Amino acid sequence: MTFAPFVLALTLILSLTSCGGIQKMAVGTTAGLLFDAAYEMETEPDWDHLKESVGPNLKVVEGLYSLSPEDDDLLVALVKGYTAYAFAIHETEALADQYSDKSKSISLSKAQHFYSRAIEYGLEYFVEQGITWDQLVKSPREEGGVEGLLSKKLSSDKRTHEAVAFFAQAMGGLINLKKDDMTLVAQLGIVKGMFDWVCKEDPNINHGACQLFYAAYEAGRPRMLGGDPEKG
Known part of the structure; x- marks a missing residue:
């Protein structure tokens, strides 16, 4: 799974889990995967694709961090x-x-x-x-x-x-x-x-x-x- 679809899938999961405890559990279990998935962003060969995708992905990560600031x-x-x-x-x-x-x-x-x-x-x-x-x-x-x-x-x-x-x-x-x-x-x-x-x-x-x-x-x-x- 590429980095952008991974983040979009994670966003969908979180939008469907209204319970705060479940959301935190979802964030906690996927944060490590997200950290590792960032490697793909570092090695993306298509500069235009990188330019279009990085900003929105970062806003999603900020949203996840607001749910789990620890x-x-x-x-x-x-x-x-x-x-x-x-x-x-x-x-x-x-x-x-x-x-x-x-x-x-x-x-x-x-x-x-x-x-x-x-x-x-x-x-x-x-x-x-x-x-x-x-x-x-x-x-x-x-x-x-x-x-x-x-x-x-x-x-x-x-x-x-x-x-x-x-x-x-x-x-x-x-x-x-x-x-x-x-x-x-x-x-x-x-x-x-x-x-x-x-x-x-x-x-x-x-x-x-x-x-x-x-x-x-x-x-x-x-x-x-x-x-x-x-x-x-």
Whole structure:
């Protein structure tokens, strides 16, 4: 079953189960399947089909999460989904707008919006794991850094790795799109620390995300700030 029909079938099941307890049971038993089914969205070769299907599917997942807010599979699926939606769809279109010299890009605004939504869901996940935003902000300056904080608080499993990787990608993407926001740019150390942690735990996560991040990280900073454009 492909991802879109899976979500539609699940929506139909929930619409036919009026009892709250039954709905929660249905959500709980299918959340793991939904988390795994998201892999198909990541590997969808038809960009136009992906563009048309991701948004509605994400709204369904948000609806399911509202019924079962304690379900971490759904929460991480939202972090992954909105990060991918911002990156693969709206940032791609924003880049096309940039090359065509559009003075104002709606796609750029949407990319920023959906990266921000992914970050919000990611912070919910981290709070559940005992990590606050203030702790993340302080961690690069503390002993052990971001990696130490994550190692202390988080387990080492696929769901956690993906939560960290996609949250870091969302933060990095938003920073890249808002380079004039110095408060935001100052949080790049959090992004770097998160990738350092997750890429040691799972170097092959998300189809080469580690290699892509480190290349962009080196190429995107001038030498005076420690970057290495040739290495990137």
